[in-house]
Amino acid sequence: MTVGPTVILHTNATALAMKLLRETHPGLAVHPCESYAGLAASIEGTKAEIVYSVRFDGTERFPRSALLQSPTVKWVSVGGSGTDHLGPWDPEKVTVTNAAGAAADMMAEYALGAMLSFSLNLRNFASHQRARAWVPGSVEPIQGKTLLLLGLGHTGQALARRAKAMGMTTLGVRAEPRPTADVDEVHGVEALPALWGRADFIACCVPLLKATRGLIGAAAFAAMKPSAVLIDVSRGGVVDEAALLSALDAGRIRGAALDVFASEPLPTDHPLWRYENVIVTPHCSSAYAGWEQKALALFADNISRYQRGEKLLNVVDPKRGY
The missing domain is CATH 3.40.50.720 (NAD(P)-binding Rossmann-like Domain)
Structure with a gap:
């Protein structure tokens, strides 16, 4: 029946x-x-x-x-x-x-893996390996580094837990600020201008809304550390891609790990494919x-x-x- x-x-x-x-x-x-x-x-x-x-x-x-x-x-x-x-x-x-x-835990592991990839300089070592070149290099810890979490939903909180286990300082931004487990400081969006420059890693975990479209734009990149790494597992459109390209070209940030894009699949002629300091993945951090x-x-x-x-x-x- x-x-x-x-x-x-x-x-x-x-x-x-x-x-x-x-x-x-x-x-x-x-x-x-x-x-x-x-x-x-x-x-x-x-x-x-x-x-x-x-x-x-x-x-x-x-x-x-x-x-x-x-x-x-x-x-x-x-x-x-x-x-x-x-x-x-x-x-x-x-x-x-x-x-x-x-998929929150998997997305958090993707973001953690991206942070480790940059701190361990893995992409650079991989290029030397392909060339069979023994080039002296170094690695650095993420312990003691500062992670800025944009969005403290399921994914943001899962990443905060992992970051604290790795000895990182965690700063969080959410629409309605309130104490959140494993987040050292929780702020509203209005605090972002003062937070960009404190972060070694910035993880974008917010939904795409009218209020978040273009949230990470030219002003944000200008305020970031030159050593900062952006990790985006949110939605295409939250990061202003033109501003990101300008920041990469000017060396204003160390690099980025991007799983989402304004246009998906990412067009084959898109400039983001060519950067050695950008990780491009096909919207698979939750797969x-x-x-x-x-x-x-x-x-x-x-x-x-x-x-x-x-x-x-x-x-x-x-x-x-x-």
């Missing part, structure tokens, strides 16, 4: 999600949709009330209107943490949840074996809550973006 509500799994690989939901919610009406183009027709044909959606083919092509203009869709469960590709939406008509926290299972487990739990009429976990406020 079919048990409502009707669910669409909008991912490019629905087998795992189908298997999990059959185990946790036998009888639930679940339909796969593995393309952007087919989502509107799938919703129309099934009269789906819930859509689990992963942004698997870029932001620009994402079928936002198919979800938000549907008369039947009441809940969109985003399989990742970012929801900027959906905004704005009317929370009176549709509820949006995300999987924030499912690890097991992330999807965690996101789907949260979704399955929320389906049970939805069926019981209880409050859903990880409901996103469209005004705050998280």
Whole structure:
């Protein structure tokens, strides 16, 4: 017997999600949709009330209107943490949840790895290795260094824990400042002009909002230490890429580790590819074996809550973006 509500799994690989939901919610009406183009027709044909959606083919092509203009869709469960590709939406008509926290530990390890890569000079040593050149070099500790965390959500807090374990000083910025575990100082965004110059590493972990677009721009780079390293695991658009390029060309910062970009995939002719002191990764800091299972487990739990009429976990406020 079919048990409502009707669910669409909008991912490019629905087998795992189908298997999990059959185990946790036998009888639930679940339909796969593995393309952007087919989502509107799938919703129309099934009269789906819930859509689990992963942004698997870029932001620009994402079928936002198919979800938000549907008369039947009441809940969109985003399989990742970012929801900027959906905004704005009317929370009176549709509820949006995300999987924030499912990949926080992995993203924190990515950021820690980037810091260690720079402090241990690994990219420079790798270039010498390729040339079979024994060139004397040195390494430096991150112990005693200062990390500035932009955003103290799941990822920011996970990174703060690791940074403190490595003996670092942690400075945090969040929209509503309050004491936060493993963060030595917590400030509001208005304090950033005084914080840029204190940081050896800057980790960007904020959602893309109107208030955060271009947050790291020319003024920020001008205020940073020449030895500072930027690590971005947030969303393309938070860092002003033109300002970043200018800073790199002028040697105003040591380098950057970038997992997100204003245009994804990063165009092959983009200048960022050519910098030896820039790590470019394909938006994969949250992609690890097991992330999807965690996101789907949260979704399955929320389906049970939805069926019981209880409050859903990880409901996103469209005004705050998280």
